[in-house]
Amino acid sequence: MVAGASVHTAGLRRVFDKGGVVIDDLDLEIAAGSFVALLGPSGCGKSTLLRLVAGLDAPDAGTVTLAKNARVAFVFQDAHLLPWRDVLHNTALPLELAKVGVTERLREARDALAAVGLADASDKLPHELSGGMRMRVSLARALVTKPDLLLLDEPFAALDEMTRQRLDDQLRELWSQLGLTVMFVTHSVDEAAYLAERALVFSSRPARIVADLLFELPRERTVALRAEAVFAKEARGLRVALEKGGA
């Protein structure tokens, strides 16, 4: 069982040569095992924040502290699979880079593919898959390392509504099974309210937290929830916060 990792940032600052101050003096506390949605105007620095948390980018000031030895996985807006590798070997890639033995890494990859419902597609090449399937492979690749912290940067934005709903359900399911910490950047208020326990709303650059909402929604969530009054209320609250922040 994976424990989930807490995330803590203090005085985080990031400045780009072009574009100026993106993040300034950001303090953030994310509890282990929580599912947090990050919302805010386009280009406000949410993606930069994720990259800083992942260690893909270095802050100009301040610190990012993760729980000790936390394994981090990242899912990008596009699937970004290696086009010359079949689904199974794409999924096994992170373990391969970590020098895990071939038998073990392929077994783990098969498990991860089964978890996203793609057990049958393991010998397909990326170009033979639909956009939604590619995204699920990307998710499986992220899960194969058994991460404590999963970072997703608008992962389902390019997909159609049906596929997106299915992947939302799958992600939520995986989160409640695996107990990992999830930070999820999205532009969709409904998606944020449906998936997350907590939402952070950011202002435009430099990114400041303008709202920090906890959703009071049942842990078990199905499509039917989206039609209920409690859901509408939480979504409305989030929408209002977003409009205030964007202004």
Place this chain on the structure above:
Amino acid sequence: MRALRLIAPPFVALVVIVSVWEFLARALAIPLYLLPPPSAIAVAIAHDLGDLALAASVTGRAAVYGFLLSAVFGTASAVLLSASRALERALYPYTVFLQTVPIVAIAPLLVLWFGAGMRAVAISAFIVSVFPVIASTLAGIRSVEPALRDLFRLYGASRFDTLRKLELPSALPNLVTGLRVAAGLAVIGAIVGEFVAGFSESGAGLGILILSSYRQLRTDLLFAAVLFAAMLGLLLFGAVNLAGHFLLRRWHPSAREPS
């Protein structure tokens, strides 16, 4: 049926051009040494087939050696240059030099350094054909998706793994394109090399044959040699194409579409 549609137009064009050429050469009584009719060239090919085949094999060997040198050295240079921007800035201008230097002018140098014969000829083929391999492979490595680089970094990939499992496979389509260009150039480089380097240990190449038939005003044989040189280039190009198709067919759009 499809193959026929593909082959028929160029074949018809060839027949028309050759017929018109044959007709004009005879009707205008053009001297043989200026423009021999196709039939005379065919006779020359039949008569000197042994010499032509030997010459083509000598030149072909030099071209293949030069091409293989280009493939290995070109890929290695691209990997090296891609390792650092500073290195690229420092060295890339000199690889352009390889491209712009007139090979005819430095061929005598090659003979001085490597001796007349196969070695100088192969190096001439190499110098002429290496730049496209470096340039296109480097471009391929440079244009690896940034997100994929991030992914490899996130999972702690070693420099060597990043090269082997990300950069080189990503650059493979570019490498194949570079090699395609290099294949044709290597034959040109070999023939120019032979103009200067002369006989090789294993006999006279097409370059020598072209020079000697020119001196003897055997224009029919000259045409035959040029034809063999062109076919040599085509053969090498075709081999690279086939290898490229085989390597890329599973995943790359350029090889996937039936053409």
